[in-house]
Amino acid sequence: MPSPSHTTEFISLLTSHQTALRGFIISLLPGCPDVCDVLQETNIVLWEKKNSYTLGSDFKAWAFTIARNKVMKYWDKQKKQQKTTLSAELMSAIHEAKLQQAPTQLEHQLTALQSCLQSLKPDEQQLISARYSSHNDLKSLSHTWNRPTGSLRVTLCRIREKLRTCIELRLKGGLA
Structure with missing residues (x-):
């Protein structure tokens, strides 16, 4: 059974690769x-096989291979229904090309966001996490943090502005 940190990291990888997988x-x-x-x-399938994924290995390559297998099964099903399909060789060529492709703008933005979140003060990180990861509303946060709702709203606005500025600087400087 994977540790909670393995599951958390896996979920993070899975969600951050959704756009690339869909593409x-x-x-x-097509x-x-x-x-x-x-x-x-x-x-x-990715979720069912999460225990076989080794943290630190190339998640994108692993996930794309599973996606390719699912597409091949889809094409096999379509063949049985006598519909046009791509050859296995062409699908392999597309698979290899996509693995070599440069990260998308969204991937750069997500990387920048992750770096910028790490640069926040610990209490700012906790507040952002409490608000967005746990989907708490301001009213429940005001009770938890023992602060007025308006004060939390202003603090979150300042943190979001700090993150926006940090992300823009990282993307302009190629630091993402």
Whole structure:
């Protein structure tokens, strides 16, 4: 059974790669209305196999391989229904090209956000986490933090502005 930190890290990796996974599946199923279904099936397999993933290894390559296998199963099913399909060789070529592709703007922004969150003071990190990770509203936070709602609203606004500035600087400086 994986540790809670393994599960937390896995969830973070899974969610941060959703855009890339969707783009990859779209590239293998151009114009296909079933992309969302294949992505969902891929996510299910990724979650079921989370214990076999080694933290620190290339999550993107691992996830793309599973997505590719799901697409191949989708194409096999379509073949049986006599619909046009891409060859396995072409899908392999697309798979390799996508793995070599530079990170997207969104991936750069997410990396910058993660770095900027780490640069916050510990109490700022806790407040951001309490507000957004736990989906607490300001009223419940005001009780927990023993601060007026208006005060928390101003503090969160200042922290968000600090994060926005940090992200912009990292993206302009190529630090993301």
